[in-house]
Amino acid sequence: MKHPLLTLLLGAAVFVAQPAHAFWDDILLDGATTHRPTTPAEDKTFTEILEDGKKLASDIYHDITEICSNISGSIKTACSAVLLLADKDAPLLIKLERPKAILLFMADDLGYNDTSAYGCEQAPCPNVQRLADQGLLFTDAHSTNSVCTPSRYSLLTGQYAWRQKGTGILPGDAALILPTRDKAATLGTLMQQAGYRTAAIGKWHLGLGSGHIDWNQPISPAPADVGFDYSFIMAATGDRVPCVYVEDGKVRNLDPQDPIRVNYKGQTYPGEKTASTHPELLKPWGRPSNKQHADTIIDGISRIGHMTGGNSALWKDQDIADDITAAAESFITSCAGKPLFLYFCTNDIHVPRDPHARFRGKSPLGIRGDVTLQMDDSLGRLMTALQQAGYKPEETLIIFTSDNGPVISDGYEDGAREACAGHQPAHPWSGGKYTLLEGGTRVPFIVSWPGTIKPGINSALMCQMDIGRTLASLCGIHVPAGSMRDSENHLSALLGLSQQARSELVTQAFEAPRYALRSGQWKYIPAFRRQPEGLFNLATDPAEKHNLVPTQPGKAAELHARLRELTRESKH
Numbered sequence: 001m002k003h004p005l006l007t008l009l010l011g012a013a014v015f016v017a018q019p020a021h022a023f024w025d026d027i028l029l030d031g032a033t034t035h036r037p038t039t040p041a042e043d044k045t046f047t048e049i050l051e052d053g054k055k056l057a058s059d060i061y062h063d064i065t066e067i068c069s070n071i072s073g074s075i076k077t078a079c080s081a082v083l084l085l086a087d088k089d090a091p092l093l094i095k096l097e098r099p100k101a102i103l104l105f106m107a108d109d110l111g112y113n114d115t116s117a118y119g120c121e122q123a124p125c126p127n128v129q130r131l132a133d134q135g136l137l138f139t140d141a142h143s144t145n146s147v148c149t150p151s152r153y154s155l156l157t158g159q160y161a162w163r164q165k166g167t168g169i170l171p172g173d174a175a176l177i178l179p180t181r182d183k184a185a186t187l188g189t190l191m192q193q194a195g196y197r198t199a200a201i202g203k204w205h206l207g208l209g210s211g212h213i214d215w216n217q218p219i220s221p222a223p224a225d226v227g228f229d230y231s232f233i234m235a236a237t238g239d240r241v242p243c244v245y246v247e248d249g250k251v252r253n254l255d256p257q258d259p260i261r262v263n264y265k266g267q268t269y270p271g272e273k274t275a276s277t278h279p280e281l282l283k284p285w286g287r288p289s290n291k292q293h294a295d296t297i298i299d300g301i302s303r304i305g306h307m308t309g310g311n312s313a314l315w316k317d318q319d320i321a322d323d324i325t326a327a328a329e330s331f332i333t334s335c336a337g338k339p340l341f342l343y344f345c346t347n348d349i350h351v352p353r354d355p356h357a358r359f360r361g362k363s364p365l366g367i368r369g370d371v372t373l374q375m376d377d378s379l380g381r382l383m384t385a386l387q388q389a390g391y392k393p394e395e396t397l398i399i400f401t402s403d404n405g406p407v408i409s410d411g412y413e414d415g416a417r418e419a420c421a422g423h424q425p426a427h428p429w430s431g432g433k434y435t436l437l438e439g440g441t442r443v444p445f446i447v448s449w450p451g452t453i454k455p456g457i458n459s460a461l462m463c464q465m466d467i468g469r470t471l472a473s474l475c476g477i478h479v480p481a482g483s484m485r486d487s488e489n490h491l492s493a494l495l496g497l498s499q500q501a502r503s504e505l506v507t508q509a510f511e512a513p514r515y516a517l518r519s520g521q522w523k524y525i526p527a528f529r530r531q532p533e534g535l536f537n538l539a540t541d542p543a544e545k546h547n548l549v550p551t552q553p554g555k556a557a558e559l560h561a562r563l564r565e566l567t568r569e570s571k572h
Contacts, residue, residue: 096495098475099397099449101332101386102196102341104187104467106155107375108148108203108350109433111406111425112442114372122364122423123372127380128446131400134393134455135448136496141401141462142518145508146433146440148237148403149205151464152345153177156187156206156226158468158479158487162508162515163569169510171264172236172305174207180225185483187468188227191341194475197229199331202324202345204233208246215242215251215260215310222249228343232327234320238347239411241307243298243314245323253313260310268306275302285367285414286352293411301352301412317354320347321371325378329385337390344382345403348375351410366419368408394451401464402443407433430543434510436525437544441507453496460493460501461518470494506566517563524559535559 112118115125117132143151149170150161156178161167167177181189191198200223208219223231232247242262245252251260261269268274273281275294286301288294296307299317315323328344348371355370359377363369379400386396406425409417410433431437445462447453469487472479474494479487492498505518517524523544525534535548535556549556 096452096474098194098339100337100339100395101335101391101397102191102471103382103386103396103398104341104343105379105382105398105400106152106202106343106345107400107402107444108346108348109404109407109410110349110372110375110402110444111432112429112439112444113427114349114406114425115376115444117446118444119427120423120425123369125372125376127376127383128400128444130383131379131398131446131448134450135398135446136453136456136458136494138445138447138458138460138462140459141443141445141464142441142505142507143402143404143443143464144441144506145510146404146431146435147510148203148350149177150508151403151441152206154463154465154486155467156343157184158187158465158484160465160486160506160508162513162567163486170205170207170236172240172242173213173262173264174236175209175211176207176221176226178206178226180221181227185468185480186226187471188223188341188343190227190468190472190477190479191475192227192229194339194341194472194477196339196341197335198227198341198343199230199232199328200228200343200345201230201232201328201331202234203237203347203350204231204246204345205236208235208249213262215244215262216254216256219246219249222246224249230331232324232331234315234324234347237350238317238320239293239301239304239351241296241298241303241305242310243303243307244310245313245315247327251310251313254310255312258309258311260307260313262305262307264305266306269308272306272308273297283354285354285412287413289409289411289413299354301354317352318356321374321378322356325381328382332382332385332389332391335389340391342382344378346375346378348372348378349406351412351414353412353414353416365423366416367414368416368420394449396449398446398448399467400444400446400448405429405432405435405440405443428542430545436507436509436514436516438523438538438542440509447494449495453494456496458493458496458499460490460499461503461505461520462490462493462501463488463505466490466502504562504566506563513567515563515567517559517566519559519562522555522559524556524563526560526563533560 113120115123115128117128144154145151145161147169150167153161153167178186188198208222213219232245235242235246242260274296275288278297281297281300283300288302292304294302295305296303298314301317328342349368353367353371355374359370359374363373408420426432426439429438429442431439433440465486466488468484469479469489470491473489473491488502490501493501507516514528521537521539523536523538527533533549533556535552536544
């Protein structure tokens with residue numbers, strides 16, 4: 001090989017010069033999808049290209065492979081970038097080594113500005129900071145929705161939640177809303193297809209069963225039916241019954257002699273203690289601030305919904321973080337260095353906030369800051385567990401994010417608002433959880449893969465919904481037809497090779513059918529009830545304070561029409 005650099009450039013030139021769907025059949029690696037010509041004209045072109053270029057391509061490929069076997073991972077990634085930038089949806093010619101471990105860490109209600117990584121000096125969060133220092137920090141990453149159930153649905157299905165009925169905030173006894181493996185692919189089934197052992201641990205809130213749940217029997221369908229080999233989950237949220245863990249479809253530690261009953265119909269069970277009947281049982285931070293959170297008292301905190309029985313299976317709120325983290329540590333250990341994919345969802349920073357004694361009073365931001373530190377501790381423990389189980393940092397891809405924007409006071413008189421006075425959890429963005437403003441869906445998003453992803457900051461418009469197709473591309477996995485219909489492959493941005501990803505994104509607020517459209521730096525919000533139509537340029541107005549509809553009516557009309565086109569299949 002006399003001219004290795006020239007060889008590499010020639011290889012890139014050949015790829016760029018030819019259609020991405022032609023000619024690479026014989027040199028694509030490890031099961032990448034190949035598209036063949038479909039018309040006689042295409043077939044003629046393909047034949048000519050094949051005859052004239054196949055030997056050259058083969059020679060170039062072998063030369064590039066030789067080069068890459070002797071260069072660092074970062075340069076290998078740079079080589080791959082040439083091809084990715086030629087066609088963002090094309091498989092890699094120079095294939096990256098798959099990460100042996102993938103950790104998708106999902107915090108709950110964590111705001112853009114709730115950690116030091118994004119600028120909050122009052123919340124150091126050393127483990128999040130470590131990820132940011134060694135990885136890629138995204139500044140324009142989003143959930144699809146400003147509340148939890150629909151954003152999690154979109155992440156796991158690669159589809160906007162509004163395409164399916166019943167994807168609002170679910171009660172604790174809701175049926176499973178994810179498609180089972182016989183109907184469509186999920187992130188879990190794709191990772192199984194890629195050869196990873198998969199687990200879903202922590203907050204679930206995507207429903208279980210098919211309608212009526214008997215909590216005293218094995219529950220089906222469950223996470224095993226949507227791609228997770230192991231699951232240790234909270235059925236819904238910390239503020240909703242049942243307050244038990246479900247492990248592989250069965251309530252953990254349940255005494256058959258003390259059966260569980262749950263309802264969300266307002267039916268109070270005999271002997272049930274609620275916030276109105278037994279306020280003396282409430283912890284100071286467990287007092288409800290509204291009627292919705294004033295039902296069954298469990299562990300000194302009143303919940304949404306009614307429950308009786310299952311006393312041996314009930315969780316202790318201050319132990320939730322430790323319990324789910326320990327389950328994740330055990331799963332990591334059980335994989336013994338084999339490929340693993342862990343979808344780990346904390347209950348922190350969501351209410352009710354009852355931090356373990358190790359963290360209570362440790363943050364200047366009060367109880368909400370305490371549980372943020374607790375969340376950070378879980379992240380650090382999992383990073384340590386991965387290394388102790390033999391997963392080297394350069395073999396480990398970690399994605400850290402949150403399900404939606406922040407909320408400070410949300411159903412309990414826990415003193416969070418007073419303690420957080422002056423703290424802006426979504427800064428510099430306006431709004432937060434439940435809203436269509438940027439603070440509702442713009443979330444922390446950090447990607448770490450030492451040796452492959454160069455540390456830095458990326459301003460590409462990213463969405464959690466795109467994780468499915470992006471990881472499928474990384475792993476050389478074909479996404480079945482009809483699955484992940486709204487997910488986009490943005491591997492080049494994830495690897496830090498491009499500052500461009502999505503061109504547009506629909507976001508949704510709590511009140512359906514409320515939508516907003518991001519198009520580049522433009523943000524459009526239709527009129528709703530007493531709120532006027534809004535148009536904002538986020539490049540100059542990140543706080544969405546200056547409505548440009550009066551001065552840019554044509555742009556507003558253009559984006560309004562585009563949003564109507566994109567959401568025409570809404571089922572709400």
